[in-house]
Amino acid sequence: MFFQFRTAWGRAILGVLLCVAAFAAYALTFPELSGRVVDDAGILDPSTKAALERKLAEFETKTTGQLVVVTLKSLQGTSIEDYGYQLGRHWQIGQKEKNTGALLIVAPNERKVRIEVGYGFEGTLTDAVSRLIIENSIIPRFRANDFAGGVGRGVDDIIQAVSVDSEEWKARAKQRPDDQPGLVDVLALVFFLFIFFMIMRSVAGQSRGYAQTGAGSRRGARGPIFIPIPGSWGSWGSSWSGGGGFSGGGGSFGGGGASGSW
Amino acid sequence: MSYTLIPRRTRILLTTMLAGLLLSGCGVNNIPTYDESAKARWSDVQNQYQRRADLIPNLVETVKGYAAQEREVLTQVTEARAKASQIKVDASTVTDPAKFKEYQDAQSALTGALGRLLVTVERYPDLKSNQNFLALQSQLEGTENRISVARRDYIESVRAYNTELKTFPGLVWASTLYRSYKPMETFTVAEDLAKPPTVKF
Numbered sequence: 001m002f003f004q005f006r007t008a009w010g011r012a013i014l015g016v017l018l019c020v021a022a023f024a025a026y027a028l029t030f031p032e033l034s035g036r037v038v039d040d041a042g043i044l045d046p047s048t049k050a051a052l053e054r055k056l057a058e059f060e061t062k063t064t065g066q067l068v069v070v071t072l073k074s075l076q077g078t079s080i081e082d083y084g085y086q087l088g089r090h091w092q093i094g095q096k097e098k099n100t101g102a103l104l105i106v107a108p109n110e111r112k113v114r115i116e117v118g119y120g121f122e123g124t125l126t127d128a129v130s131r132l133i134i135e136n137s138i139i140p141r142f143r144a145n146d147f148a149g150g151v152g153r154g155v156d157d158i159i160q161a162v163s164v165d166s167e168e169w170k171a172r173a174k175q176r177p178d179d180q181p182g183l184v185d186v187l188a189l190v191f192f193l194f195i196f197f198m199i200m201r202s203v204a205g206q207s208r209g210y211a212q213t214g215a216g217s218r219r220g221a222r223g224p225i226f227i228p229i230p231g232s233w234g235s236w237g238s239s240w241s242g243g244g245g246f247s248g249g250g251g252s253f254g255g256g257g258a259s260g261s262w
Numbered sequence: 263m264s265y266t267l268i269p270r271r272t273r274i275l276l277t278t279m280l281a282g283l284l285l286s287g288c289g290v291n292n293i294p295t296y297d298e299s300a301k302a303r304w305s306d307v308q309n310q311y312q313r314r315a316d317l318i319p320n321l322v323e324t325v326k327g328y329a330a331q332e333r334e335v336l337t338q339v340t341e342a343r344a345k346a347s348q349i350k351v352d353a354s355t356v357t358d359p360a361k362f363k364e365y366q367d368a369q370s371a372l373t374g375a376l377g378r379l380l381v382t383v384e385r386y387p388d389l390k391s392n393q394n395f396l397a398l399q400s401q402l403e404g405t406e407n408r409i410s411v412a413r414r415d416y417i418e419s420v421r422a423y424n425t426e427l428k429t430f431p432g433l434v435w436a437s438t439l440y441r442s443y444k445p446m447e448t449f450t451v452a453e454d455l456a457k458p459p460t461v462k463f
Contacts, residue, residue, distance in 0.1 A: 081407045081410075085411055126401070126404075127400045127401045127403065127404030127405075128396070128397035128398075128400045128401055130400070130404075131396070131397075131400035132396075191279070191282070194279075195276075195279050195283075198272060198275065198276060198279075199276075201272075202268045202269070202272050202276075253411075254306075254408055254411050254412065255404070255407040255408040255409075255410065255411035255412075256404055256407075256408060257404065257407075258400050258403065258404060259403075
């Protein structure tokens with residue numbers, strides 16, 4: 001009996017340890033989104049960086065899509081595909097609902113490059129197009145150690161690919177089903193309004209009652225009414241970002257794009 | 263404001279509503295919410311597998327043009343695709359271990375056959391430089407990657423759903439209000455860890 005109990009506990013502890021190990025294996029760290037060009041690996045010179053930043057900012061004002069160039073010191077033992085979509089989701093590149101975002105990821109130490117495409121760009125910046133950009137524009141320059149040239153040309157090609165029929169992708173930008181406010185949210189809102197109304201009415205009725213009995217209006221003496229707000233509503237207004245800075249728009253990624261190595 | 267001053271009917275109404283609020287605070291909606299989310303992730307998985315199946319006939323035709331003698335590998339891919347497409351997937355698939363295993367096995371068989379095809383193709387330089395093949399190959403790689411992302415998202419949302427069914431307070435709701443909600447099946451990790459077939463240039 002005691003032995004069984006101990007075995008069960010032993011298993012439980014082993015399970016917990018395994019979970020912790022699995023969690024540790026999955027916990028990737030991501031560089032801070034400091035701008036539209038995040039040169040974590042330090043392979044781009046300041047003038048190239050500034051020129052790229054300008055180009056990417058112009059792209060965003062023109063099309064509302066978001067494009068980010070990132071160079072990584074390390075892929076932390078995982079594949080660039082695995083790292084890429086998680087980084088895209090972490091930074092939330094691309095407009096919310098439309099998911100129009102893309103990343104150009106360069107991992108110079110692993111000699112890997114990837115174009116990570118958000119849901120909304122998958123129709124124009126297809127896997128095949130991404131692959132062609134990588135094979136024809138980026139890799140030949142990277143092989144010659146021309147990182148600035150490869151990244152610059154890659155960004156130009158990506159912008160061209162998604163700008164060609166930007167009207168079309170706007171129409172077919174996918175929406176993930178769970179991003180839309182559901183019936184439950186609407187019902188909750190109606191419910192709260194109803195409760196609020198009832199409380200107000202009963203309070204009003206009460207003060208009318210006082211008025212009739214000559215006790216004077218008590219409206220001013222009413223205490224604060226506490227109304228609990230469910231968690232999902234708390235996120236309203238939290239997406240505000242500081243002036244002048246750059247932040248992701250809430251877009252999501254699902255593994256679209258292509259990779260290459262040199 | 264004193265509670266007794268409120269008319270009786272309003273009081274009953276308020277109490278009922280307050281009870282409703284308290285209940286939703288106790289996670290009475292969690293099970294259906296997690297269930298819907300897991301089902302949405304499941305349809306993502308199915309879409310990506312379907313997308314892969316749609317790419318295959320074109321791929322097989324292109325390879326045939328250059329390497330018709332590789333009949334065995336080509337037949338294996340075609341057969342595995344047919345087998346995977348024949349499996350009927352409905353709402354009960356995710357809660358039925360046997361059906362789920364059947365689906366998963368058929369898709370893994372197709373993954374394996376495709377992997378062998380892409381290795382065979384290495385021996386045909388003309389095919390490898392064919393633009394049509396390159397496009398198909400990158401689409402296939404992209405789809406395999408999307409499949410693995412969709413699978414992982416599904417595994418994660420099923421984990422949340424199954425945990426809700428088995429832990430307090432979800433456990434209480436599962437045994438009272440939501441008796442028809444069954445734990446969902448999830449993918450075994452083995453294939454998830456398997457890399458998508460990649461071909462080096």
